Amino acid sequence: DVKVTQSSRYLVKRTGEKVFLECVQDMDHENMFWYRQDPGLGLRLIYFSYDVKMKEKGDIPEGYSVSREKKERFSLILESASTNQTSMYLCASRDNPRTANQPQHFGDGTRLSIL
């Protein structure tokens, strides 16, 4: 089974801090994704990556950056945390970006609170 591990289930940070959310997958997947999930808004894609050091902006990249130095790890960075970034963050991975029938595999999420 694919395992996608997010480093923290719960995280509390202060406004203005630089925050790192880490995600690791164990199946050599090429694709990795970061979403945020908010009530009434569903999943919104922040950034995704289709290869090491390659990244693409999703629908709401403002205030975030990402890093993918190794294939198994995809980090989400809040450059200067703000209260409106309080949310549930979900990481996912997927095998091959060029195949249509591969599903995404999700981690359990990090609930981030910015005070």
Place this chain on the structure above:
Amino acid sequence: GDSVTQMEGPVTLSEEAFLTINCTYTATGYPSLFWYVQYPGEGLQLLLKATKADDKGSNKGFEATYRKETTSFHLEKGSVQVSDSAVYFCGLHDRGSTLGRLYFGRGTQLTVWP
């Protein structure tokens, strides 16, 4: 562009009732379609998928048929249980995409009462 539209929730049913959650899509290419489920406190799990027109995906008593003529992929279950209470997401991957992105609907909250 690609997009997915799901019926808005919440949906509240009694145990053993019939469930339908509507999903329609817009795609520039020829997509694969997915249903995911999210139980409380967890990430999303793949529930079922269909990769071509008229395919029926099924799992755990749930099923959905890929209807190209109506661009739909409605989720159904004949008799829901309390344990089916969760959020359900419809998603698509466009075969023309080389970047691997999936597009999701906003999710439908289902609550089943005993």
